[in-house]
Amino acid sequence: MNRQSTAEPLQDIVCPFCGLCCDDLSVTRAGQELVIDTPCPRARAGFAAPGADAANGTDALPQIAGTPCTLDDAVAYAAQLLGAAHQPLFAGLGTDVAGVRALLRLADRCGASFDHMNSTAMLRNLLVLQDSGWMTTTLGEARNRADVLLLFGGGVERSAPRFYERLFGAGETLFGRPRRARELIIVGEGEARPPVEESVRTTRLHCDTRRLGEVAMALRALQRGAHLHPSGVAGIALEPLRAVLDRLRSADYGVIAWTAAELDFPHAELAVQAFCELATALNETTRCAALMPGGDNAEHTLAQVATWQTGYPTRASLAAARPDFDPIRHDSARLLREAEADVLLWVSAFDRHRTPPPCQVPAIVLGRHGMRPASPPAVFIPVGTPGIDHPGHVFRCDGVTALPLRALRHSVLPPVSDTLQAVLAAL
Amino acid sequence: MLIKLTAGTIYDPANGVDGEVRDLYIRDGRIVAPPAETERVSVEYDLRGKVVMAGAIDLHTHIGGGKVNLARGLLPEFCRDAHYARGELTRSGCGLATPSTLVTGYRYAQMGYTAAFEPAVLPVNARQAHMEMADTPILDTGGYAMLGNDDFLLRLLREGAAQPLINDYVAWVLHATQCLGIKVVNPGGINAFKFNARALDVDEPNPYYEVTPRSIVNRLARALHELGVAHPLHVHASNLGVPGNFRSTLKTMGAADGLPLHLTHIQFHSYGTEGERGFSSAAAEIAEAINANANISADVGQIMFGQTVTISGDTMHQYNNRRHAHPRKWVCSDIECEAGCGVVPFRYRDRNFVNAMQWAIGLEIFLMVDDPWRVFLTTDHPNGAPFTSYPHLIRLLMDRSFREDMLRQVHPQAAAHSRLSGLTREYSLYELAIMTRAGPARILGLRDRGHLAAGAFADIAVYTDQPDREQMFARPAYVFKNGELVVREGEICALTRGGTHAVKPEFDRGIEKRLRRYFERYHTIRLNNYRISDDEMAEGIGSPIIAAKCAPRVDA
Numbered sequence: 003m004n005r006q007s008t009a010e011p012l013q014d015i016v017c018p019f020c021g022l023c024c025d026d027l028s029v030t031r032a033g034q035e036l037v038i039d040t041p042c043p044r045a046r047a048g049f050a051a052p053g054a055d056a057a058n059g060t061d062a063l064p065q066i067a068g069t070p071c072t073l074d075d076a077v078a079y080a081a082q083l084l085g086a087a088h089q090p091l092f093a094g095l096g097t098d099v100a101g102v103r104a105l106l107r108l109a110d111r112c113g114a115s116f117d118h119m120n121s122t123a124m125l126r127n128l129l130v131l132q133d134s135g136w137m138t139t140t141l142g143e144a145r146n147r148a149d150v151l152l153l154f155g156g157g158v159e160r161s162a163p164r165f166y167e168r169l170f171g172a173g174e175t176l177f178g179r180p181r182r183a184r185e186l187i188i189v190g191e192g193e194a195r196p197p198v199e200e201s202v203r204t205t206r207l208h209c210d211t212r213r214l215g216e217v218a219m220a221l222r223a224l225q226r227g228a229h230l231h232p233s234g235v236a237g238i239a240l241e242p243l244r245a246v247l248d249r250l251r252s253a254d255y256g257v258i259a260w261t262a263a264e265l266d267f268p269h270a271e272l273a274v275q276a277f278c279e280l281a282t283a284l285n286e287t288t289r290c291a292a293l294m295p296g297g298d299n300a301e302h303t304l305a306q307v308a309t310w311q312t313g314y315p316t317r318a319s320l321a322a323a324r325p326d327f328d329p330i331r332h333d334s335a336r337l338l339r340e341a342e343a344d345v346l347l348w349v350s351a352f353d354r355h356r357t358p359p360p361c362q363v364p365a366i367v368l369g370r371h372g373m374r375p376a377s378p379p380a381v382f383i384p385v386g387t388p389g390i391d392h393p394g395h396v397f398r399c400d401g402v403t404a405l406p407l408r409a410l411r412h413s414v415l416p417p418v419s420d421t422l423q424a425v426l427a428a429l
Numbered sequence: 430m431l432i433k434l435t436a437g438t439i440y441d442p443a444n445g446v447d448g449e450v451r452d453l454y455i456r457d458g459r460i461v462a463p464p465a466e467t468e469r470v471s472v473e474y475d476l477r478g479k480v481v482m483a484g485a486i487d488l489h490t491h492i493g494g495g496k497v498n499l500a501r502g503l504l505p506e507f508c509r510d511a512h513y514a515r516g517e518l519t520r521s522g523c524g525l526a527t528p529s530t531l532v533t534g535y536r537y538a539q540m541g542y543t544a545a546f547e548p549a550v551l552p553v554n555a556r557q558a559h560m561e562m563a564d565t566p567i568l569d570t571g572g573y574a575m576l577g578n579d580d581f582l583l584r585l586l587r588e589g590a591a592q593p594l595i596n597d598y599v600a601w602v603l604h605a606t607q608c609l610g611i612k613v614v615n616p617g618g619i620n621a622f623k624f625n626a627r628a629l630d631v632d633e634p635n636p637y638y639e640v641t642p643r644s645i646v647n648r649l650a651r652a653l654h655e656l657g658v659a660h661p662l663h664v665h666a667s668n669l670g671v672p673g674n675f676r677s678t679l680k681t682m683g684a685a686d687g688l689p690l691h692l693t694h695i696q697f698h699s700y701g702t703e704g705e706r707g708f709s710s711a712a713a714e715i716a717e718a719i720n721a722n723a724n725i726s727a728d729v730g731q732i733m734f735g736q737t738v739t740i741s742g743d744t745m746h747q748y749n750n751r752r753h754a755h756p757r758k759w760v761c762s763d764i765e766c767e768a769g770c771g772v773v774p775f776r777y778r779d780r781n782f783v784n785a786m787q788w789a790i791g792l793e794i795f796l797m798v799d800d801p802w803r804v805f806l807t808t809d810h811p812n813g814a815p816f817t818s819y820p821h822l823i824r825l826l827m828d829r830s831f832r833e834d835m836l837r838q839v840h841p842q843a844a845a846h847s848r849l850s851g852l853t854r855e856y857s858l859y860e861l862a863i864m865t866r867a868g869p870a871r872i873l874g875l876r877d878r879g880h881l882a883a884g885a886f887a888d889i890a891v892y893t894d895q896p897d898r899e900q901m902f903a904r905p906a907y908v909f910k911n912g913e914l915v916v917r918e919g920e921i922c923a924l925t926r927g928g929t930h931a932v933k934p935e936f937d938r939g940i941e942k943r944l945r946r947y948f949e950r951y952h953t954i955r956l957n958n959y960r961i962s963d964d965e966m967a968e969g970i971g972s973p974i975i976a977a978k979c980a981p982r983v984d985a
Contacts, residue, residue, distance in 0.1 A: 014955040135758040142765040142953040313508035313523040324512040
């Protein structure tokens with residue numbers, strides 16, 4: 003990899019900072035500094051953080067209880083803590099495929115449980131997959147085919163800033179002009195006109211985010227031929243609801259989308275289930291499919307790799323020498339609160355602001371360089387960021403593709419995978 | 430280090446060896462000619478009374494990629510009900526029908542398998558498929574990239590593209606996805622389902638592209654032939670599971686115009702409409718067609734009774750099968766203008782007429798196809814049954830009285846309608862070795878696997894000869910992978926990592942210009958991030974490429 007600053011921008015760079023994994027960025031390097039050409043705030047923030055090379059690497063040193071030390075010492079002490087623990091907890095888990103592979107190998111060896119920092123949001127979708135399945139589509143399929151996009155929730159850009167642009171932005175689609183103008187229907191909070199191509203007809207139906215599930219259930223009831231009161235549901239009258247249903251029924255290819263992070267209320271999986279049932283039911287006569295953008299800190303990467311290696315996506319334990327899944331018992335917040343874990347391994351290689359939760363047990367922290375934990379953990383190892391400091395892979399939110407990440411600058415920061423392999427070797 | 434396997438009874442059909450007692454020697458991972466008497470043997474295994482074969486090769490088993498992982502995600506109860514504890518060497522894992530990748534590697538090796546091939550690699554998902562297979566220890570793996578429902582190819586066909594351009598595209602996909610072959614699933618039908626078509630027969634045009642399944646099969650079969658790729662087009666034919674579909678299967682065979690064609694899980698495509706229930710066996714018609722056409726090969730996709738999960742690229746038919754889901758949940762997905770996938774859990778019941786017929790039809794095909802070089806032992810794992818049922822299937826094929834006993838337990842109407850009781854054939858060990866070793870290696874173009882001559886890789890399975898063939902094949906005495914002992918008395922004793930078999934036919938790089946433009950206009954991933962390099966396979970993905978030989982390209 004090139005150490006010198008260069009004027010020639012690197013093309014087709016993948017952004018690992020949200021589940022869309024846009025791979026059309028160009029990046030210009032000036033030493034450790036990276037300049038990217040995107041309006042996306044998440045990408046800008048993600049690529050902006052400082053790096054560490056041999057010249058300015060002093061704050062890249064690991065620490066034991068706040069005192070700088072060598073990487074070997076930090077690794078040895080981490081192994082000692084894990085070796086002595088009865089119930090280790092691996093949490094955070096923002097890392098790439100290689101990092102997850104190393105984490106799970108180590109977790110199996112020390113009988114740890116594992117839980118991603120965004121599990122609460124992830125499980126809103128995953129519990130529905132486990133309970134009833136779904137009919138889904140992918141970003142590319144939706145971009146080319148969808149003539150109607152029904153969005154539950156008005157805040158998709160918070161999780162996936164380029165969602166509208168990538169689905170309904172300018173540019174050609176495979177099948178030319180649809181029979182009728184493409185239509186975007188947003189149910190939820192918010193006012194702003196989304197940044198879609200001008201020809202897209204946009205409708206907003208206002209309702210409280212907590213009541214999105216009711217709206218979906220009402221649409222499903224209408225689809226089955228039920229009679230609803232003219233006053234409608236969740237503040238939306240019957241007529242506009244009927245219009246939405248009619249539009250979905252007359253669509254060539256409807257897409258129903260939401261971001262799990264936005265559904266931040268108890269039992270939101272029931273709302274997700276209602277969205278999925280509506281999408282599935284429409285296939286009796288036409289085509290319709292669900293799309294779940296969003297996700298951050300590589301949550302889909304953990305879910306995919308953990309599923310193929312252990313059978314479970316998150317919140318599982320390997321303590322009994324076999325995988326055990328329980329979204330309540332293996333919730334990291336609960337394990338720490340109830341003092342059931344006796345050591346915490348926290349990994350956050352993409353986001354230096356996601357520091358470990360306050361806890362009474364010794365913490366081993368593999369944090370993105372520049373992370374400042376609230377209090378000095380037992381072990382702190384600054385690590386490189388996949389796709390910036392070293393190569394790697396992350397999974398996109400639609401689960402169909404793992405994108406390759408490149409190293410964009412010279413770095414002394416170790417990857418999570420190498421660090422955890424060293425810990426395993428030292429156990 | 431020289432290893433000697435002494436006085437085993439060797440079945441090596443690729444070299445015409447049928448049950449001869451011989452010594453084998455292994456050095457540096459390969460089988461070698463008998464060395465000079467003066468050379469010191471480092472380790473010797475006494476194989477008197479043991480049956481020795483090359484390591485088995487499964488040419489059609491769903492062990493990696495998005496749809497397999499979706500099945501795991503859909504069915505956590507399958508993990509809860511079947512889990513495997515961590516061992517001294519082995520990692521923990523779970524799964525009833527789609528085990529976690531590590532367990533998949535262990536279980537295959539424990540039956541004497543040393544290679545397995547994922548037949549439905551969605552090109553955009555190839556990286557994940559290879560990652561999962563890289564996490565499947567011991568086995569060498571490989572995949573067949575799915576084409577024939579992708580909008581790029583259908584556009585080319587609609588435009589009337591010349592064959593050399595199709596050939597370039599097929600070759601480019603093989604390189605980009607690091608695959609060993611090409612599969613087509615319900616040709617044009619998965620794509621048609623996205624346009625809301627619910628059925629598509631062999632000569633019916635796709636509703637948008639107006640291209641027929643017949644032409645898709647023909648052009649892809651021709652492309653592989655002209656590119657010199659060893660494995661023929663791997664075809665999941667139209668109308669899977671539909672009564673009367675044997676006619677479309679015969680038409681699909683005809684679409685090849687005499688070129689090599691491999692029909693996969695043909696049991697699911699051999700159904701007639703006779704009888705009061707409108708569902709009957711057409712195994713005789715299908716077997717007759719295979720026997721009469723030397724260009725056709727097939728794997729069976731035998732079903733076994735019990736719980737499993739069906740996973741397929743064929744969204745059109747999986748959507749239709751949702752009514753049979755057990756437990757009652759399922760997934761269908763349209764994927765990235767390439768194809769799709771459907772996951773439907775299923776329980777085959779011996780007291781169900783249709784299921785019992787399916788079981789009998791598979792066995793009938795095994796027993797009525799004359800040439801064991803052109804029929805392969807598969808359950809289309811996990812669609813017909815998990816691969817762990819192979820030893821039971823082997824016993825059904827090798828032991829007529831056992832088969833008769835089983836036949837008496839199934840739905841009596843199905844038993845009465847089946848020809849199975851009249852079929853006296855019993856597979857020999859030699860034929861079994863063809864069907865599970867020599868045959869798959871030959872049809873995949875693997876020249877130094879699947880046999881035991883000097884120069885071959887020392888992938889070897891040693892079984893203790895027992896009259897109960899199920900017991901015998903469930904628990905080999907020894908399994909060697911590249912000369913290393915990995916299984917002893919059915920238990921894993923060492924772990925190795927496999928590689929990925931891939932084929933690299935010649936092509937005109939000019940196609941990339943067109944593809945790059947297509948990706949930038951329509952796709953949500955750039956071409957540079959789509960294709961997988963050899964270095965990435967070895968390092969990030971973790972399964973180095975084993976390049977298979979390719980004949981010179983000959984554009985007609």
